[in-house]
Amino acid sequence: METVEAGHDDVIGWFEHVSENACKVQSETLRRILELNSGVEYLTKWLGTVDIEKMDDYTLETHFTSLVPIVSHADLDPYIQRIADGETSPLLTQEPITVLSLSSGTTEGRQKYVPFTRHSAQTTLQIFRLSAAYRSRFCPIREGGRILEFIYAGKEFMTQGGLTVGTATAHYYASEEFKTKQETTKSFTCSPQEVISGGDFGQCTYCHLLLGLHYSSQVEFVASAFSYTIVQAFSFFEDIWREICADIKEGNLNSRITLPKMRKTVLALIRPNPSLASHIEEICMELESNLGWFGLIPKLWPNAKFISSIMTGSMLPYLKKLRHYAGSLPLVSADYGSTESWIGVNVDPHLPPEDVTFAVIPTFSYFEFIPLYRRQNESDIGSDGDFVEEKPVPLSQVKLGQEYELVLTTFTGLYRYRLGDVVEVTGFHKGTPKLSFIYRRKLILTINIDKNTEKDLQRVVDKASQLLSRTTRAEVVDFTSQADVIARPGHYVIYWEIRGEAEDKALEECCREMDTAFVDYGYVVSRRMNSIGPLELRVVERGTFGKVAERCVGKCGGLNQFKTPRCTTNSVMLNILDDSTIKRFRSSAYN
Numbered sequence: 001m002e003t004v005e006a007g008h009d010d011v012i013g014w015f016e017h018v019s020e021n022a023c024k025v026q027s028e029t030l031r032r033i034l035e036l037n038s039g040v041e042y043l044t045k046w047l048g049t050v051d052i053e054k055m056d057d058y059t060l061e062t063h064f065t066s067l068v069p070i071v072s073h074a075d076l077d078p079y080i081q082r083i084a085d086g087e088t089s090p091l092l093t094q095e096p097i098t099v100l101s102l103s104s105g106t107t108e109g110r111q112k113y114v115p116f117t118r119h120s121a122q123t124t125l126q127i128f129r130l131s132a133a134y135r136s137r138f139c140p141i142r143e144g145g146r147i148l149e150f151i152y153a154g155k156e157f158m159t160q161g162g163l164t165v166g167t168a169t170a171h172y173y174a175s176e177e178f179k180t181k182q183e184t185t186k187s188f189t190c191s192p193q194e195v196i197s198g199g200d201f202g203q204c205t206y207c208h209l210l211l212g213l214h215y216s217s218q219v220e221f222v223a224s225a226f227s228y229t230i231v232q233a234f235s236f237f238e239d240i241w242r243e244i245c246a247d248i249k250e251g252n253l254n255s256r257i258t259l260p261k262m263r264k265t266v267l268a269l270i271r272p273n274p275s276l277a278s279h280i281e282e283i284c285m286e287l288e289s290n291l292g293w294f295g296l297i298p299k300l301w302p303n304a305k306f307i308s309s310i311m312t313g314s315m316l317p318y319l320k321k322l323r324h325y326a327g328s329l330p331l332v333s334a335d336y337g338s339t340e341s342w343i344g345v346n347v348d349p350h351l352p353p354e355d356v357t358f359a360v361i362p363t364f365s366y367f368e369f370i371p372l373y374r375r376q377n378e379s380d381i382g383s384d385g386d387f388v389e390e391k392p393v394p395l396s397q398v399k400l401g402q403e404y405e406l407v408l409t410t411f412t413g414l415y416r417y418r419l420g421d422v423v424e425v426t427g428f429h430k431g432t433p434k435l436s437f438i439y440r441r442k443l444i445l446t447i448n449i450d451k452n453t454e455k456d457l458q459r460v461v462d463k464a465s466q467l468l469s470r471t472t473r474a475e476v477v478d479f480t481s482q483a484d485v486i487a488r489p490g491h492y493v494i495y496w497e498i499r500g501e502a503e504d505k506a507l508e509e510c511c512r513e514m515d516t517a518f519v520d521y522g523y524v525v526s527r528r529m530n531s532i533g534p535l536e537l538r539v540v541e542r543g544t545f546g547k548v549a550e551r552c553v554g555k556c557g558g559l560n561q562f563k564t565p566r567c568t569t570n571s572v573m574l575n576i577l578d579d580s581t582i583k584r585f586r587s588s589a590y591n
């Protein structure tokens with residue numbers, strides 16, 4: 001039987017080979033995608049019926065990039081919608097699409113569906129194996145151990161045409177590949193399926209923690225998809241550790257767990273263990289009274305070797321707290337991908353999250369790169385942070401130090417699709433570029449897996465201000481927002497300056513309206529699970545935004561150039577806003 005170590009060597013050997021030949025592999029990947037999907041409606045529309053098999057690689061790439069346009073999700077949405085409605089003729093792929101994933105962000109205020117195929121689950125398995133292989137060189141783990149994984153599948157539902165819709169992670173956790181991953185990496189998640197797919201953040205987290213402690217001596221590492229979840233889970237633990245200890249002592253399950261399947265499965269796994277309970281109790285008392293919970297993870301999971309999750313990009317604000325809980329344990333930043341396609345693997349797991357880059361996996365998709373140049377004079381507080389763009393280049397032509405937006409052509413039917421992520425090429429792994437994630441373009445509000453752009457926010461505020469005008473004699477004069485990542489759980493705060501009189505009840509309704517009007521699936525799921533708290537509306541006194549403008553103009557140029565930033569982390573601006581807040585409301589939606 002293959003050992004884990006031999007498996008690691010195989011998968012690293014494979015990756016070294018494809019990265020060495022990344023440019024050639026990219027051409028082959030494009031050819032495979034186009035051959036597999038030859039004759040689908042979308043490709044025929046742009047490429048006609050020309051026989052690509054006879055073309056050499058260079059001609060094929062030129063032919064493809066000169067005829068197929070660069071698109072965004074909105075352009076492909078009509079095709080995806082037809083698939084969702086049950087149309088079975090080959091529109092984007094020859095392989096029938098039966099499952100759709102919800103990608104983050106919205107298209108014209110609607111949730112974004114992208115096709116999910118077997119290839120999607122297979123590449124997830126492949127990158128997890130690859131990642132585990134690189135990690136094991138830095139932090140080897142014991143075979144047969146457990147992972148305390150804070151993972152949440154979210155609910156799946158059906159489209160009108162009978163296709164299953166859910167997050168890519170929900171599909172993955174339900175797939176054969178997830179089981180295979182546990183078997184091939186010989187590391188098993190502490191929680192069973194019934195906990196992973198429970199759908200309630202509080203109840204799932206409680207059980208993850210309880211089972212994590214139940215199996216504490218076997219836990220080899222702690223993980224989650226995004227580090228926000230680990231931070232949330234342990235700050236929740238600070239409040240409920242006594243209840244967990246009581247459950248471990250008695251082999252019982254707290255009445256806060258009401259989901260019947262979850263209760264039954266967890267109760268079947270645990271046994272009364274008074275000595276473990278008193279050991280945990282002792283440690284927690286010391287952590288609580290003397291250590292401010294510093295080093296919680298290694299104290300409670302003494303065999304844990306590291307913590308792994310996505311810690312880059314919008315997760316950087318949580319690093320401080322994560323390091324606090326991790327104490328001396330290394331933080332291993334997980335890989336880079338999206339619902340549309342996995343992109344790159346962290347081949348340097350020893351690096352701190354601030355320095356992590358991702359080596360592009362050239363077999364997963366065909367990647368193109370739009371060179372971006374920052375606008376020089378609009379980088380201050382009032383800037384929309386956008387770039388000047390140039391013509392996209394293939395992987396073979398990317399330059400060190402250059403920033404790009406990624407464009408994907410995938411096996412799942414997305415052709416020259418703008419992902420919206422800004423990356424910088426910071427090095428090369430053999431022949432494949434290493435990317436540093438900069439940020440999601442146009443993204444302003446994000447706490448967890450939620451991603452909302454300025455347009456999304458504008459739409460949400462428009463809806464609520466229409467409600468305000470219908471129900472009162474007041475109107476919204478100006479607004480801004482912030483993602484409060486310090487609060488527990490984090491939540492969105494929207495500041496309004498209004499003209500005219502509005503009763504509290506009407507403003508409360510507006511607050512609720514805004515909370516439900518964010519339809520980005522990442523937000524909806526996080527709100528349903530309460531991993532993001534209720535949206536807060538803060539009404540500021542008249543003239544506040546004038547003060548903000550004056551203050552900013554003082555710093556950054558002419559008043560006629562000034563645009564109120566629709567989201568801010570600027571402490572000067574937040575101080576003005578908070579000092580001028582006269583009313584606060586919390587949304588009652590999702591209760």
Ligand code: AMP
Nearest residue numbers: 103104312313335336337338339437440
């Ligand atoms: P989703 O489409 O919901 O799966 O979200 C994918 C997006 O999350 C990517 O396009 C990035 O913006 C962000 N993301 C994924 N992985 C990472 C990572 N390792 N570092 C930073 N951001 C990431």
